[in-house]
Amino acid sequence: MRQFVVIGHDAPTTPDFPLDDLPGAAGRLDVLCRCVSAALFRSHGIRDDVAVFLVLGDEVTVRIDAGDLRYMNPDERNVASLLQKALDAKDQAIGHREAESTPGIHVSKRGFEAVLDAVSGTVVELHEDGAPLADVEPPADPTFVLSDHRDFTDEEAALLADASDQRVRVGPEVLHADHTVTVAHNYLDTDGFEVY
Amino acid sequence: MRQFVVIGHDAPTTPDFPLDDLPGAAGRLDVLCRCVSAALFRSHGIRDDVAVFLVLGDEVTVRIDAGDLRYMNPDERNVASLLQKALDAKDQAIGHREAESTPGIHVSKRGFEAVLDAVSGTVVELHEDGAPLADVEPPADPTFVLSDHRDFTDEEAALLADASDQRVRVGPEVLHADHTVTVAHNYLDTDGFEVY
Numbered sequence: 001m002r003q004f005v006v007i008g009h010d011a012p013t014t015p016d017f018p019l020d021d022l023p024g025a026a027g028r029l030d031v032l033c034r035c036v037s038a039a040l041f042r043s044h045g046i047r048d049d050v051a052v053f054l055v056l057g058d059e060v061t062v063r064i065d066a067g068d069l070r071y072m073n074p075d076e077r078n079v080a081s082l083l084q085k086a087l088d089a090k091d092q093a094i095g096h097r098e099a100e101s102t103p104g105i106h107v108s109k110r111g112f113e114a115v116l117d118a119v120s121g122t123v124v125e126l127h128e129d130g131a132p133l134a135d136v137e138p139p140a141d142p143t144f145v146l147s148d149h150r151d152f153t154d155e156e157a158a159l160l161a162d163a164s165d166q167r168v169r170v171g172p173e174v175l176h177a178d179h180t181v182t183v184a185h186n187y188l189d190t191d192g193f194e195v196y
Numbered sequence: 197m198r199q200f201v202v203i204g205h206d207a208p209t210t211p212d213f214p215l216d217d218l219p220g221a222a223g224r225l226d227v228l229c230r231c232v233s234a235a236l237f238r239s240h241g242i243r244d245d246v247a248v249f250l251v252l253g254d255e256v257t258v259r260i261d262a263g264d265l266r267y268m269n270p271d272e273r274n275v276a277s278l279l280q281k282a283l284d285a286k287d288q289a290i291g292h293r294e295a296e297s298t299p300g301i302h303v304s305k306r307g308f309e310a311v312l313d314a315v316s317g318t319v320v321e322l323h324e325d326g327a328p329l330a331d332v333e334p335p336a337d338p339t340f341v342l343s344d345h346r347d348f349t350d351e352e353a354a355l356l357a358d359a360s361d362q363r364v365r366v367g368p369e370v371l372h373a374d375h376t377v378t379v380a381h382n383y384l385d386t387d388g389f390e391v392y
C-alpha cells in the first residue's frame with residue numbers, strides 16, 4: 001500500500017470555508033486538494049491501495065481510502081466539497097476514532113503525531129534536503145510525508161525525524177507538494193518498468 | 197526551452213463559462229488548468245523558459261509564456277479566470293496573429309495544425325503506446341504534445357505522427373495529462389541530477 005500524509009498548516013478545521021476561494025479564505029486548501037487528486041487518480045480510474053491523510057491545523061485529520069472511495073472527481077472544487085462534508089461530520093468522531101462522512105472519507109480529531117503513530121510501512125520524508133529518489137531503493141509499503149506550501153515546523157520536523165526511515169528529494173527542483181506526490185508515484189510505478 | 201501543447205477537445209472557445217463548474221459546463225477545463233500549473237510552477241516560483249499552448253476546440257489557442265507571466269496562481273480557478281480573459285480578447289487576434297490578454301498570455305485563432313507548425317525544438321508525443329521515458333535521451337528543447345481526458349482524434353494523431361520526432365510514455369500507468377506534464381519536467385530536471 002502507498003500512503004501519503006500531507007500537513008496543511010493554514011487549512012480549515014471547520015466546514016465554513018468558501019469553495020470559491022480555496023487559496024485565500026480556505027488557507028491554501030487548493031494545494032491539499034491537488035495532493036489528493038495526484039495521490040488517488042490515474043487516467044480513467046482510481047489507484048488501488050492508496051490512502052491519503054490530510055492533517056489540518058494539527059487537530060483534525062481526514063483520511064481518504066482509495067479502496068472504498070465514491071463520488072470524487074479530480075478537480076479541486078469537488079475534492080474540497082468532500083473535505084467540507086468531512087469537516088461537517090467532525091463532531092461524530094470521538095477521541096481518536098474516525099467517523100465516515102462519505103464512502104472512503106474518514107474524519108478524526110487527530111494531529112500529526114497521532115497520524116504518524118497510525119501509519120504503517122516505511123515512513124519516507126519528502127524534503128528538499130533528502131537523498132535523490134533515484135538513489136533510493138523503493139520501499140514496498142511507503143508512507144510519504146509532505147508539507148503544504150510551508151516548511152515543516154521545528155516540532156513536526158523532530159517528530160518526523162523520529163518516525164522516518166528515509167529522507168528523499170524528488171529532483172534538483174523544489175516542487176509543489178502535489179507535483180511531488182505525482183513524481184513519487186511515478187518512481188514507484190516505473191520500478192521494473194522494463195518488464196511491462 | 198520546454199514547450200507543452202495540450203489539446204482540449206471539449207474546452208470552451210468563448211469566455212461565457214462558469215468558474216464554478218470547470219469539469220462540466222467548461223468542458224473539463226480543470227484538466228487544462230492543472231496542466232498549466234504543472235508546466236509553469238515550481239515551489240515558490242515560476243519555471244523559466246517554459247511555454248504552454250492550449251489548443252481549444254481546434255480553433256483557438258492560448259499561449260502562456262512563463263518569462264512574461266504575471267498575475268497567475270496555481271489554483272484551477274485562478275488559471276481558468278485568466279483563460280477567460282484570454283478568450284474575451286480573442287476578437288483582437290486577427291488571422292493567426294496573437295493578442296496579449298494579460299502579461300504573458302496570448303490568444304490566437306489557431307488550431308492544432310497551425311500550432312504544430314509554430315512550435316520549435318524536438319516534438320515529443322506523450323502517449324501510452326510510446327517508448328518508456330527512461331529509455332529516451334532527453335532532448336535539449338522538447339515540445340511535449342498531450343491530449344486532455346480524450347484520446348487524440350485520428351486527424352490529430354496523423355498530424356502529430358508527421359510532426360513528431362519521438363513517442364514516449366511516462367510509465368506503465370496511464371496518467372492524467374497534468375500528472376504527465378509533472379513527470380516530464382521531473383525527467384528533464386533529474387537528467388544529470390547526480391551532479392547537484
